[in-house]
Amino acid sequence: MFIDTLLIGISSGAIYSLMSLALVLVWRSTRVVNFAQSGQAVLSTYIGYEITAKTHNYWVSLPLAILCGALIGSLVDLLFMRLLSKRVKSGPISEIAPVIATLGLLGLIQSVIGLIWGNAFLQYPSPLSAKGFTFGSHTIPFSPQNLFIVLASAVVLAIFGVIFRFTNLGLALRASSFAPEIAQLAGIRVSRVRNIGWSFAGAAGAVAGAVITPTSTLSPNSLDLLFVSGFIAAVIGGLDSLVGAVVGGLVLGVSFSFILQYISSSVTFLAGFIILMIVLLVRPRGIFGKRVGRNA
Amino acid sequence: MLRRRLSPLQRAGFLALVGIVLLVASRFIGELRDYQGAQVAVYIIAISSITLLTGYSGQISLGHGAVMAIGGYGAALSFSLWQFPFVIAILFGILVGTIAGFVLGVAAARLSGPYLAGTTLALAVGLPTIADQFKVLGGEQGLNFDIGDAPSWVRKLGGSEFTQYKWFFWIAVIAALISLWAITNLLHSNYGRNWRAARNNAVAASLAGINVARGKILAFTVSSALASLAGALFGLLLGIVTPTAFPLSLSFAIVTGAVLAGVSNLAGSIVGAVVLVAIPEVSGALATHLGGSQKVTANLPGLVTSLLLILVVLFMPHGLRVRRFKRVKNLIRTK
Numbered sequence: 001m002f003i004d005t006l007l008i009g010i011s012s013g014a015i016y017s018l019m020s021l022a023l024v025l026v027w028r029s030t031r032v033v034n035f036a037q038s039g040q041a042v043l044s045t046y047i048g049y050e051i052t053a054k055t056h057n058y059w060v061s062l063p064l065a066i067l068c069g070a071l072i073g074s075l076v077d078l079l080f081m082r083l084l085s086k087r088v089k090s091g092p093i094s095e096i097a098p099v100i101a102t103l104g105l106l107g108l109i110q111s112v113i114g115l116i117w118g119n120a121f122l123q124y125p126s127p128l129s130a131k132g133f134t135f136g137s138h139t140i141p142f143s144p145q146n147l148f149i150v151l152a153s154a155v156v157l158a159i160f161g162v163i164f165r166f167t168n169l170g171l172a173l174r175a176s177s178f179a180p181e182i183a184q185l186a187g188i189r190v191s192r193v194r195n196i197g198w199s200f201a202g203a204a205g206a207v208a209g210a211v212i213t214p215t216s217t218l219s220p221n222s223l224d225l226l227f228v229s230g231f232i233a234a235v236i237g238g239l240d241s242l243v244g245a246v247v248g249g250l251v252l253g254v255s256f257s258f259i260l261q262y263i264s265s266s267v268t269f270l271a272g273f274i275i276l277m278i279v280l281l282v283r284p285r286g287i288f289g290k291r292v293g294r295n296a
Numbered sequence: 297m298l299r300r301r302l303s304p305l306q307r308a309g310f311l312a313l314v315g316i317v318l319l320v321a322s323r324f325i326g327e328l329r330d331y332q333g334a335q336v337a338v339y340i341i342a343i344s345s346i347t348l349l350t351g352y353s354g355q356i357s358l359g360h361g362a363v364m365a366i367g368g369y370g371a372a373l374s375f376s377l378w379q380f381p382f383v384i385a386i387l388f389g390i391l392v393g394t395i396a397g398f399v400l401g402v403a404a405a406r407l408s409g410p411y412l413a414g415t416t417l418a419l420a421v422g423l424p425t426i427a428d429q430f431k432v433l434g435g436e437q438g439l440n441f442d443i444g445d446a447p448s449w450v451r452k453l454g455g456s457e458f459t460q461y462k463w464f465f466w467i468a469v470i471a472a473l474i475s476l477w478a479i480t481n482l483l484h485s486n487y488g489r490n491w492r493a494a495r496n497n498a499v500a501a502s503l504a505g506i507n508v509a510r511g512k513i514l515a516f517t518v519s520s521a522l523a524s525l526a527g528a529l530f531g532l533l534l535g536i537v538t539p540t541a542f543p544l545s546l547s548f549a550i551v552t553g554a555v556l557a558g559v560s561n562l563a564g565s566i567v568g569a570v571v572l573v574a575i576p577e578v579s580g581a582l583a584t585h586l587g588g589s590q591k592v593t594a595n596l597p598g599l600v601t602s603l604l605l606i607l608v609v610l611f612m613p614h615g616l617r618v619r620r621f622k623r624v625k626n627l628i629r630t631k
Contacts, residue, residue, distance in 0.1 A: 027410065033410045033413060033414075084609070084610060087610055087611070088609065088610070096350060096551075099356065099358075099413060100552070100555045100605060100609050101605075101606060101609045101610070103548055103551070104552075104603075104605035104606040104609065105602070107548075107598050107599075107601060107602030107605070108602040108603060108606065110598065111595040111598035112595075112599070114591060114594060114595035114598070115591055115592065118591050119591075119594055119595070224544075228417060228418065231414050231417060231418075232414060232417075232418050235414035235415070239410055239411075264429070266425045266429065267425060267426075268425075269418065270422035270423065270426060272418050272421075272422060273415070273418040273419050273422040277403060277415065280403070280407055280411060280415060281403060284406045284407055284411065285411065286411070
């Protein structure tokens, strides 16, 4: 029972990690918490759904959905966020403007999806079985689909890890989030690098949407709770840290799974709030967040 | 922002006048308009709680729907369980919400920006699930908060056809006017000045002897008191308090209203509230005009709200105030 719960926790934790990674990627490069992330992810999942309906092949739709997710992320930055950061620089609204604007974008994406596909719950099946593995006579709740979720998330996280650690692009990404002006002076085209950060985030969100949706249903709001979990995970990890995003996601996934198993299903988000409070009261900038000095 | 200075008594007189006009006017408008008017009044209170918190104290909350739920449940619980009169029940709801707001405020004062947004967001999602856990809170069915018809002396005052919705309108309008009066006085006081100082530059404010953390906690507490009043009235309008009455979208809606109003503009909360109530109505009419299918009618309000929100943030970051009006006023002043 304990192992089962742990495995399920890791599977959902992997998804939270992807979502939280998407948020951290955007936050690091633009200091914006992208509330539209769940909208972007659900839009790319709908595109994947449409492709599956045409081709009857999940494995064709998956990479295309991820590609679309990256494209959507890039477009959101180009068409929307650049305009926002240019227009809203000061005044009492400047702090919350990105929050409001991305919330507006989320609503826009979701209502456009509703206009095109309707608000009904759609099935986006994957060829993998959602029935648990069987060992002898014992069937555990951990299914091939869960295994695929864990593997896919691990692969995505590993790819991002390698890019950030070992490539010039990764260095440019880190430099332009650490010190944009100096990076610019060193010849990095910061705005283009930022755009790549947005498309990476879009791709990570698209993976999360495409692998989690087969286990439930698809609707304009179906990824909202995933987004909330991902956000909580990112805040627990400290919004600036990619490792923190993964750790936060796993911590949250495993604790949700144990609470679901041993206490009650309806208190999970309350527990999320309590975990978040405890972490933030001990470390107001998350587990892996750096302390910042005063800059005024 | 706060340019024309009236004394608290003058403001009270002005608001009382507005109140009398509105209450008299309620005779001549229909049932539906009464109900919508009451909704506007409730939204004014909710939006001004965000205006106070975000615009004046510089904190952000995406969880004020949850605070409203606390107020609503506090009022409904004391009303249905202990048979409190409804005015006392509302005050009890405010008390519970204020205490909760103080606890939250202590935590919030340590957090900034996205960390605070994340915490309050988690609260908004998590809190309504408590109701399922305790029998006394009524689970999915919720708690009854049906206050019935107005007492006879009010009906005598209000005229022959004094319906329940007119009574709701009266209650909500009076509550909104009292809240607006209290908030303006507070913002004109030392506390309001300290909040603005701490918002503009925390370091400079603390060097000037302002206790920044205490100010933030106070702002969160006052804002929660307002939000729980709005929540109690919200339950009163519905006649029932349920977990689904306070969804995440409510939290977002009042933040939307505050932004439409221009976050640091108290009078604008009226504009924001009217827009929030009008959007479903207008877009519903638009959808039927377009001869829309179910897809259109279900999604048009969301589309209109989101577009409005984006356009306002991008092009009118100070809210839906009419610029020209301001210019005319300045013209008059210089002459």
